[in-house]
Amino acid sequence: MPATNETTLTRWQFFTATEAETVDAVCARIFPSGDGKPGARETKVITYMDRTTANEEEALRRCYRDGVEALNALTCELYGQRFAKLSDEHQDEVLERVEASTAAESTGAPEGPEDEGLLTTFFALVWEHTIQGMFCDPQYGGNHEALGWQLVGFPGAQWGYDAEQMRPGFDSKTIPIKTLEDLRRELRRADA
Known part of the structure; x- marks a missing residue:
């Protein structure tokens, strides 16, 4: 085929x-x-x-x-x-x-x-x-x-960043990538 x-x-x-x-x-x-x-x-x-x-x-x-x-x-x-x-x-x-x-x-x-x-x-x-x-x-x-x-190296949708992640030179590739759907799932779990 x-x-x-x-x-x-x-x-x-x-x-x-x-x-x-x-x-x-x-x-x-x-x-x-x-x-x-x-x-x-x-x-x-x-x-x-x-x-x-x-x-x-x-x-x-x-x-x-x-x-x-x-x-x-x-x-x-x-x-x-x-x-x-x-x-x-x-x-x-x-x-x-x-x-x-x-x-x-x-x-x-x-x-x-x-x-x-x-x-x-x-x-x-x-x-x-x-x-x-x-x-x-x-x-x-x-x-x-x-x-x-x-x-x-963009971590996507995040609720925010901690002080370490905001430091100049921080490697953003170490932050797990999240999409808007990931954030919605987190909210649903928090509301359950």
Whole structure:
């Protein structure tokens, strides 16, 4: 039986399967895994983005839909296939082109085609949501198993810190990571 990508098994709240595949591929280039460290895929950033976008206003959802369409149109024109099907190298080339378009806009250089403006906005949105999904509380769908917090040594949701833990230079990685759900369980046990 062929290996199955987890995203193909997910029932999406907002994204279509193709949109999810494309956005997930962009996220994986923004925050790749490597050297045993988790990236956007391992922390399930795409799940966070899908849940968040499903509950957002139409303008944001339209930006995702139109952005994915424009990105895939660009990569089909350049390489003959959708973004998610490209090699990492070609994906990086495309995203660098979009970033260069962003830099040109901020310096007042003449703008490119209309789709480049859309892609600039789309890429900025995906970038922001990728970072949010990497480090949010896991209850929101990203930061699976608190992998993002482990990556940066953040202890998550805590009731507070003692004097030793507040001392400069204290290694926060020694504090057990807690999520909001962990705190809720503690409260339920205390109330029982």
